[in-house]
Amino acid sequence: MTRVKLLQGNEACAEGALYAGCNFFAGYPITPSTEVAEHLARKLPRSGGVFLQMEDEIAAMAAVIGGSLAGCKALTATSGPGFSLKQENLGFAMLTEIPCVVVDVMRGGPSTGVPTGPGQSDIMQCRWGTHGDHPSICLTPAYVEEIFSETVRAFNLSEKYRTPVIVAFDEVVGHMRERIEIPEPGAIPLVGRPRPTCPPSEYLPYDDSRGDVPPMANFFEGYRYHVTGLNHGPDGFPVNASPRIHTDELRLLRKVEGNRGDIVRFAEHRLEDAEVAVFAYGICGRSAKTAVDQARSEGIRAGLFRPLTVWPFPEEQVAALSGRVRRIVVPELSLGQIVLEVDRCAKGRCAVEGIHRVDGDPITPAQILARIREAL
């Protein structure tokens, strides 16, 4: 069987999940993410996995967490309003440290907005969507092949750090068809959740004495323990006392922020001697690459920084970049979200300027090129 395929981004996401060992999907139909569910509805029953179309987005997120707690590698996929509905139980998975992957195929607008157009205005929701303080891992692929590999990486990070991971890509990339070569099984190493080695009688589900990621027993394996969405102690039972809540929330944050070296991934293009940098992800990253190449052909020293991990934000990299260039241009399909992070990390060392568009069309290379020219 050939491993070279012509796949849609959403299909590549589903294939990446299967490659990563996903054996549980629960979802709810919503444009433009539905093909992820449809693909898995065909594939999962054939491999003995679970495919569930639940009664709503909230239930789908809950079922995914239940499936994961019973030992499955679990996924849900959604868009727009569905992503808002995921937030409640996304927070539950974060606090209870139950691995799962949430795909958000981003469409335009608030509310029902522009269901069939691309958007990137969920990106702050990916960071801060659920109530309370919480870490976030959010991956932002721009190519069909990258959707595959980043979905695999999302499962690996989720299992390794016992935290939900979001894969966010826009409608254009989700619906685009491109050539993709599916890696041989084993070519991308797979990571499982840390497992307890102690007998059940000694098991503490949130024991952080040996590291920030406690070993995870699955339900029905003889390790009978308690899981609660209340802040809890090492034994999993509710605690509402100082200083445990504070130190434990710091630990949850540290699991992600303290492992930036492992989690933050990005691509650089012609940045070595750049005077102007473009910071862009997803479909904007692709337009930006073309714009940078055109600028170079005009003799303008332009380069591209394209994050594959938006959360945790590549702070060090952007800070360093801001010290080398005169300006960072930030095209995004929102009215100004990720530009704020770039500006925060640049700390005035260079100018930071956004290009914003929310009319359901992508930002064109010409728009970006014009702004690159203006910078000089």
Added chain:
Amino acid sequence: MAFDYGKYIRPGKLPHIWCPGCSYGIVFKSLLRAVDAQGLDPDDIALVSGIGCASRLPGYVDFNTLHTTHGRALAFATGLKMAKPDKHVLVVSGDGDATAIGGNHFIHACRRNIDITLLVFNNFIYGMTGGQYSPSTQPGRFASTMPYGNVDFAFDIPALATGAGATFVARGTAYHAAALDKLIVDAMRHRGFSVVDIVNACPTTYGRRNKFKSPTDMLLWMKDAFVPAAAYAKLSPDEAAGKFPMGVLHRVDGKPEFCEAYYGMVERLKS
């Protein structure tokens, strides 16, 4: 010999959070007796809950226990059950948790006929937040958010479950605790979605507002008002006023159970 509740209760987790006079402890003990009567291995049982007074119950019990978000317990439980269909999945919920915020999950679990048992601790009020009216508060009753008497209508929870497709529907009360043991056993043994609506007393936030002078008065009301279904069916309309049927109210055997249907499809695809 006295029943040994200690073998199922996690050491050091009592006393429970429930108020003096609350009947949840009675139902809690009935649940433990019902599980014991079936000789189940605690490793094979997941006890799932949402939010509210009843939802604290799993923390006390030495099973695989999962205290989730408000109203969502059945959706979490569906994930657990589908992942491990040979295990026993029990859900405890309050009337608000199960039929207000969790109403959608409730009707769809019934429709799906997934082999999960739902115990609704129905005390006609939101107890944990201090006594707001719920979808099971009867018209005219008082609550902190219906201070002039409830002008809203109530769900008949067993009728709701029956209409939505549950294949085992029963009602018990905290007063009729011995009978409740059997209802829970039968519900758990039933292959399909089973619901037991369990009438409970919340003296603190419901009884005091509704002319029940003591917790005992609430239990005595259960004794008088709840009549075995067969006897209830013979009552004249006048006699039936203020009375409610209890026992097994609806049962369908043979409707395909959801996990069996799904994994049957998986098997068919292999051949």
